[in-house]
Amino acid sequence: xxxSLWESRVRKVEPYVPGEQPQQENVIKLNTNENPFPPxxxxxxxxxxxxxxxxxxxPDTNATMLAKALAKSYNVSEKQIFIGVGSDDVLSQAxxxxxxxxxxxxxxxxxxxxxxxxxELYGIPYRxxxxxxxxxxxxxxxxxxxxGIVLANPNAPTGVLESLETVEKIVAGNSxxxxxxxxxxxDFGAKSCLPLIEKYDNLLxxxxxxxxxxxxxMRIGFAIGSEKLIxxxxxxxxxxxxxTMNMISVIAGTAAVNDEEYFIKTTSEIIAVxxxxxxxxxxLGFIFTDSMTNFIFAQHKSVPAKEIFNxxxxxxxxxxxxxxxxxxxxxxxxxxxRENMDKVFDVLKEILK
Amino acid sequence: xxxSLWESRVRKVEPYVPGEQPQQENVIKLNTNENPFPPxxxxxxxxxxxxxxxxxxxPDTNATMLAKALAKSYNVSEKQIFIGVGSDDVLSQAxxxxxxxxxxxxxxxxxxxxxxxxxELYGIPYRxxxxxxxxxxxxxxxxxxxxGIVLANPNAPTGVLESLETVEKIVAGNSxxxxxxxxxxxDFGAKSCLPLIEKYDNLLxxxxxxxxxxxxxMRIGFAIGSEKLIxxxxxxxxxxxxxTMNMISVIAGTAAVNDEEYFIKTTSEIIAVxxxxxxxxxxLGFIFTDSMTNFIFAQHKSVPAKEIFNxxxxxxxxxxxxxxxxxxxxxxxxxxxRENMDKVFDVLKEILK
Numbered sequence: 196x197x198x199s200l201w202e203s204r205v206r207k208v209e210p211y212v213p214g215e216q217p218q219q220e221n222v223i224k225l226n227t228n229e230n231p232f233p234p235x236x237x238x239x240x241x242x243x244x245x246x247x248x249x250x251x252x253x254p255d256t257n258a259t260m261l262a263k264a265l266a267k268s269y270n271v272s273e274k275q276i277f278i279g280v281g282s283d284d285v286l287s288q289a290x291x292x293x294x295x296x297x298x299x300x301x302x303x304x305x306x307x308x309x310x311x312x313x314x315e316l317y318g319i320p321y322r323x324x325x326x327x328x329x330x331x332x333x334x335x336x337x338x339x340x341x342x343g344i345v346l347a348n349p350n351a352p353t354g355v356l357e358s359l360e361t362v363e364k365i366v367a368g369n370s371x372x373x374x375x376x377x378x379x380x381x382d383f384g385a386k387s388c389l390p391l392i393e394k395y396d397n398l399l400x401x402x403x404x405x406x407x408x409x410x411x412x413m414r415i416g417f418a419i420g421s422e423k424l425i426x427x428x429x430x431x432x433x434x435x436x437x438x439t440m441n442m443i444s445v446i447a448g449t450a451a452v453n454d455e456e457y458f459i460k461t462t463s464e465i466i467a468v469x470x471x472x473x474x475x476x477x478x479l480g481f482i483f484t485d486s487m488t489n490f491i492f493a494q495h496k497s498v499p500a501k502e503i504f505n506x507x508x509x510x511x512x513x514x515x516x517x518x519x520x521x522x523x524x525x526x527x528x529x530x531x532x533r534e535n536m537d538k539v540f541d542v543l544k545e546i547l548k
Numbered sequence: 549x550x551x552s553l554w555e556s557r558v559r560k561v562e563p564y565v566p567g568e569q570p571q572q573e574n575v576i577k578l579n580t581n582e583n584p585f586p587p588x589x590x591x592x593x594x595x596x597x598x599x600x601x602x603x604x605x606x607p608d609t610n611a612t613m614l615a616k617a618l619a620k621s622y623n624v625s626e627k628q629i630f631i632g633v634g635s636d637d638v639l640s641q642a643x644x645x646x647x648x649x650x651x652x653x654x655x656x657x658x659x660x661x662x663x664x665x666x667x668e669l670y671g672i673p674y675r676x677x678x679x680x681x682x683x684x685x686x687x688x689x690x691x692x693x694x695x696g697i698v699l700a701n702p703n704a705p706t707g708v709l710e711s712l713e714t715v716e717k718i719v720a721g722n723s724x725x726x727x728x729x730x731x732x733x734x735d736f737g738a739k740s741c742l743p744l745i746e747k748y749d750n751l752l753x754x755x756x757x758x759x760x761x762x763x764x765x766m767r768i769g770f771a772i773g774s775e776k777l778i779x780x781x782x783x784x785x786x787x788x789x790x791x792t793m794n795m796i797s798v799i800a801g802t803a804a805v806n807d808e809e810y811f812i813k814t815t816s817e818i819i820a821v822x823x824x825x826x827x828x829x830x831x832l833g834f835i836f837t838d839s840m841t842n843f844i845f846a847q848h849k850s851v852p853a854k855e856i857f858n859x860x861x862x863x864x865x866x867x868x869x870x871x872x873x874x875x876x877x878x879x880x881x882x883x884x885x886r887e888n889m890d891k892v893f894d895v896l897k898e899i900l901k
Contacts, residue, residue: 199723199749199750199776200723200724200750201646201722201723201724201725201726201749201750202776202780203649203724204646204647204648204649204651204695204696204724204725204726205645205646205648205726205780206644206645206646206648206780206784207780207783208783208784208787209783209787210782210783210784210785210786210787211786211787211790213606213609213786213790213791216606216608216609224605227606229604229605229606230604231604232604233600233601233603233604234600234601234603234604238600238603239600239601242595242598242600242796243596245595247586247587247591247592247595247800248586248587248592249765250586250587250591250762250763250764250765250766250800251582251583251584251585251586251587251762251763251764251765252577252582252764252765253566253569253580253582253758253764253765254764254765254767255569256566256569280633280789280792280794281789281791281792283788283789283790283791284788284789284792287788287789291559291669292558292559293554293557293558293559294557295557295558295559296556296557298557312787313787313788315787316644316784316787316788342557343557369554370552370553370554371553371554371556371557372554372557373554373557373558396552396554397552397553397554405606409603409604410603410604411603411604411605411606411607411791412602412603412604412605412606412607412794412795413603413794413795413796414607414791414792414793414794423552423555427555427558427559427560429563430560430561430562430563431559431561431563431669432563433563433564433566434561434562434563434564434665434666434668434669435636435637435640435666435669436633436634436636436637436640437564437566437636438566438634438636438764438767439633439634439637439767440767441633441765441766441767441794441796441797442765442766443595443766443794443796444794447600447603
């Protein structure tokens with residue numbers, strides 16, 4: 196197609212490429228860090244009880260029912276809660292809201308691949324900071340002038356968890372900018388930095404229902420911070436779209452939050468299978484970081500990752516591989532059910548022999 | 549609260565204030581242009597048949613099922629469809645995508661009150677163009693250098709419909725910028741400008757499920773344009789959030805689109821009640837534009853709008869009033885059921901006597 200005149204006025208971006216969603220049946224899908232368990236049965240119940248006639252009305256702009264449930268669960272005030280359409284929605288709006296200066300924002304060279312996409316999209320200057328060879332953060336690197344900081348903790352795709360001390364050092368050393376801690380994977384045995392929000396009003400903690408609450412298909416993410424921070428954040432949100440959370444998300448999300456028992460049971464099982472998987476992968480000749488997430492970021496001692504990736508795919512097992520500097524010999528393998536993981540280890544044994 | 553250092557880096561906005569959502573029971577709510585009828589019974593059926601276990605997986609990034617249904621219904625290709633979380637999501641992303649130059653964008657002085665909010669938010673220079681005294685557009689005013697144009701047609705809150713000739717004149721005269729026609733209210737008897745997209749690749753037509761499809765609570769909006777335009781648009785969308793449409797929205801939206809019969813029946817009834825309401829309002833001493841929407845923008849010959857607004861509210865009838873230049877003596881009254889409208893006219897008769 197030839198270039199039209201109006202095209203010069205268009206914002207042009209390289210869009211983020213999400214993990215493949217295979218269309219065949221009977222695949223083992225360990226490539227997008229989805230939860231192997233269904234959501235709480237209370238979610239189904241809430242949807243069954245919902246009267247679809249209500250859809251004619253606009254939803255509650257504040258998603259009050261869900262905000263109240265989250266506030267109670269995390270022991271904060273409702274005014275400290277921001278809710279969005281998945282944590283990507285929350286994070287992209289946080290970039291727009293809080294990274295509004297001419298200073299560079301900082302994030303690691305190896306991390307969630309949306310951060311640079313959002314920075315490019317909104318025209319935010321940024322600089323990536325190299326992780327150490329073991330994929331850990333050097334806190335000192337973040338103690339310099341900046342327009343904001345975003346850190347995934349535990350980090351993706353490395354699985355590495357930074358200590359609360361490291362996080363606090365970075366937050367405390369940056370009172371002139373907002374520090375976003377993306378805790379998408381925090382519920383698999385790691386310790387959240389949420390308690391720090393009482394002390395630091397520049398800290399925004401972002402979490403999601405997509406991993407630990409088995410609700411990727413429902414699109415719910417949220418952030419917690421000081422009332423002041425959340426007020427600015429909601430002002431921007433209400434300037435984009437007054438009604439982002441549809442009625443079903445609000446009731447289903449609330450049901451999930453209220454079923455604490457199911458949440459603990461399923462996340463504990465994933466942690467158990469993860470630790471079991473570390474043992475099995477180790478026996479198969481893999482080395483990996485000590486993941487505190489629902490995935491393992493592994494490389495084999497002798498066989499290239501890309502080769503294993505393709506061989507697994509040919510057998511209907513999808514894991515994630517990136518042909519990118521420093522991580523091009525690694526596979527990110529989501530933790531599935533014990534049964535599925537055993538099948539994967541059987542196939543790996545064959546591939547690697 | 550005292551000012552924190554990080555606050556200088558925050559994007560500060562005056563958020564849009566949506567219409568009041570009264571919490572009492574037994575009110576007649578005619579203030580946010582909601583549909584008085586429930587959505588198609590097929591919507592309820594689709595939700596009942598959905599297996600909530602699927603929520604553990606990410607939804608389809610392209611909302612393919614819904615895109616196919618819309619493409620079929622509007623006789624365009626799937627590649628010409630963009631889907632978002634309500635038309636506010638679609639429009640705000642359209643501003644971000646297509647209004648990316650240093651030239652001023654143009655829109656009427658009286659129109660949907662989100663346009664200037666989005667322009668402010670994204671730092672887009674803009675200039676409002678005064679409507680004529682009868683609230684119609686002068687097409688010549690838009691035939692000048694600009695960074696883009698957005699027109700609601702029929703316009704809100706005026707209810708005025710511009711002819712296809714006027715729209716075509718503006719689109720044809722602006723090949724160097726994108727023209728967005730916001731057709732949120734098009735399904736109540738007006739003629740869509742969709743056929744023009746075959747001729748003009750700079751035209752984006754935006755519609756919503758919130759009014760004519762009785763699904764405000766579900767948050768579905770969409771846009772149709774040339775493949776080239778939609779490609780740029782989706783690239784930005786996928787750079788913000790890969791998965792905006794949750795699984796339930798996709799199946800419920802598809803069910804609504806496929807029930808053409810219900811759609812025609814309910815929109816026809818609203819049109820009939822609107823025409824009946826015009827007659828009744830006229831008898832009560834109101835004057836108004838010849839609305840082609842699901843609301844009437846009326847002023848009384850002798851009683852100030854604000855006074856009527858407050859008196860109605862005291863009796864549990866909510867309509868919309870803006871204390872803004874040129875429209876501060878007008879009420880925007882949503883068309884409800886015939887029964888509700890009769891109650892409103894009874895109350896008005898009392899108030900005005």
